[in-house]
Amino acid sequence: MLDERAKKILIAVVESYIQRLDPVGSRHIAKKYGFDLSSATIRNVMADLEELGYLFQPHTSAGRIPTDRGFRFYVNNILSNEPKINTLLIRELTRRLEDIRDNIELMLERTTKSLATLTHYVSVASHPFEGNTIIKKIEIKKLSSSQILFNFETAEGITKRRILDISTPLSQSELNEAARYINLRFFGYSINEIRELIFKEMTREKVMCDALISKSIRLCREALLTEDMLFIHGFSQVFELPDFFNISKIRELVRAIEDKHLILNLLDELIYKSNGMKVIIGNENQIKEMQDFSIVASTYYEKDRPAGAICLIGPKRMDYAKAISMVRSVSDFITDVLSGRCRHG
Amino acid sequence: MLDERAKKILIAVVESYIQRLDPVGSRHIAKKYGFDLSSATIRNVMADLEELGYLFQPHTSAGRIPTDRGFRFYVNNILSNEPKINTLLIRELTRRLEDIRDNIELMLERTTKSLATLTHYVSVASHPFEGNTIIKKIEIKKLSSSQILFNFETAEGITKRRILDISTPLSQSELNEAARYINLRFFGYSINEIRELIFKEMTREKVMCDALISKSIRLCREALLTEDMLFIHGFSQVFELPDFFNISKIRELVRAIEDKHLILNLLDELIYKSNGMKVIIGNENQIKEMQDFSIVASTYYEKDRPAGAICLIGPKRMDYAKAISMVRSVSDFITDVLSGRCRHG
DNA sequence: TTTTAGCACTCTCGCACTGAGAGTGCTAAC
C-alpha cells in the first residue's frame, strides 16, 4: 500500500511533528532527514500521504500534521519493533521500590508519581482491591431516587457498603429482583472471579435480552469498580505542555479524570480485553472528553492473573516511543515483583 | 475611620464586583444602589477609598476593583453579622448523609463533592486518621539520600510504615538521634495528642535552638500528616469560572493542590490555631501559588476535640457570603453528627 | 519516467492604526 519511501517519510513527518509541535514542511524533512531527495519530491510524496488520509494541512500555506491515522501508523511501527527496555528507568525504579516490595499500594503510588515526573504526562494506575475476598451475600437498598446502597457480606462476615449514584430511578422491588439474580449468579465466588464473570457476561450478551439482568450486572460492576484503588499523578504537569495553550482541552481531560468511573472503566476493560500493551489514539477512544488525547496503557499481572493496569495519558502528539517503553518497563517490573520473580536491572 | 456612607459604598462596590467580575464604575453604583447620591459624589468617595487602599484602578479610564484589603473589609463585615444558616442546604445534606452517619470517610467524601457541585469552587476536607491510636515506638531508617522510612508501632502491636521524601540528606546516626528524641518525648501518647504536642512545640520554639530537635519534630509531623485522609473535589468546575480565562492561575492552583502536603499543612494549622471559621484572602495566604485565591475554611469537632477541617478554595472574587454560610453549615452539621447530636433541618 | 529547480500563489501572523465606549478627574454652579 505504502512503498518504503513513503513509509519513511511518513514516519519522519510524525517524528518531526512530535518534536517540534509545528506543522512540518517538505523543506524541513529534506534538510533534516536527507533521504537524498529534494524538497519538491518530498512535497509530492506528502501530497500523496495527504490523499491517503495520513496527513492533513491546517491551511494551504502551512506544513502538514499527522492525522489520527498517521499517528496510528507510526505507533504500529513502534509496537512491531523489539521493545526497547529502558534499563536506566528500571534501575532507578528498582532502587526506589526496593524497600516496599510487599506494599503494592505504595509501589503503585510511587510508580505513577515517577512516571508522571519523568514524562510530564498524566499517569494513572488502577489496582482492583481485595480480589480474593469471597462474597456470601449481596443486598441492595434504595436510598433515594438517585442513590442506592450495596451491601456486600464477605465469607468472613465483614460487610462492605457502597453507595452508587444512578441516573434512571429504580424501584425497591426492581432492586430486590436484581439482588436475587446477583446472589444466585455470583454466590461463593471471589471478587476477582465475579469481575471476570461479569465481563464475560457483558461481552457475551451484547444484545442483552433481559433488561433487568443486564441492569443488575451493570450495577454490580459499578459497585465493584468503586472498590478499586486508583492512583493519579501529574495533573499539574500537563499544563506545562505547549500543546495546551488552549485551556478547553485540559478542562475536558480534568473533567474526565475527576469522574473516576470513566477511567476505572477504561482500565477495567483493558485488563480483561487486551493483553499487554495497548495504545489508544485520539478518536479511537470511546470517551468523548479524551479524544484530544492519547493513552499508552499496559496490564500488569500477578503470576498469570491480570492484576491491574497502568497508563500514561498525554497529547496525541506525545512521545510514543518513550511512553511505550516506559509503561512497558514499569508494568513488566511490577509484574515481576508481584509474581515473586527477581530482576537484575 | 470610614464613615457610614463610605462603608456602604465600599460594600456595594465589592458586591457588585463579585457579581459582575468587571471593574465597577461610579455610575453603576449610583444607578443600582441609589443611596440618593449622584455618580459624581460616589466618584469622590471612591477616590477616597482608593487612597485608603481599599480599591484600585487597573487603568485610568476603568472602574474600580477591590484590593485584598477591600475584600477583607467586606468579609469581616459578613463574619460579624449573625450567621445565616443555610437550612435548605442542611436539609439536603441531612438527606444525603442520613444512611451513613457512622461512616465519616464516606460522609466527607460526599460532603466535599456536594459543596463543590453547589458552589463551583474547589472543595477540600481533611480528617486526621486514627487519632486515638497510641504510639509505642518509632523507628526511622534511611532508605536513600532523599528518602527515609518511619515505622510506627502502635500499642496493639500493629506497625504502620510511612515513607518520606526529604530535601536535605540526613545520616543514619542523625536519624537515630531523632528517633531517640521522638520516642522519649512522645511515648505513650495518642496520635492526636502527639499532633497537638508538636504544634505547641513548634509555635513555642519559634527560634528553634536545637536544630536536630527541630528537625525531628518536623519529620514526625510530616509523617503524621501523611496519615491524614484528604478529600478533594471540584477541580474541573473551577475551569468554568470566568475569572480564569487565563490558564496560568489555574495551573498554580492545581500544582498547589496536587502537592497534598501544602494543603494538609494549611488545614492542619487551621485546626490547631483558629477555632471556627477562617477566611484567607489572596496575599494573606503563606502559600505563594494560592495568593490569587481565597479560602473559606472551618474546623469541625468531635465533642470538643478538633477533628478535622473543611474548606472551599475559589477566586478572590468568590461569593463569600454564600461560601461562608455553606462551609459553616456543613462543618456545624458534621460536628453535630460526630458528637452524636441530632439536628432538625 | 522520475527528480529537481523555479516561481507564482495562498494563507497566517504580528504590527500599527483607528474610532467607539466607558469611566475618570476637575471645575464651576447649585
Next chain:
DNA sequence: GTTAGCACTCTCAGTGCGAGAGTGCTAAAA
C-alpha cells in the same frame, strides 16, 4: 457638601498591510 458638565485617558475590537513560510504546478534535467 453635592451635582452637572466636559475634556481627557485608556481599552478593546476591527481593519489593513507586509513579511514569511509553504505549497502546487510547470518545465527542464537526469
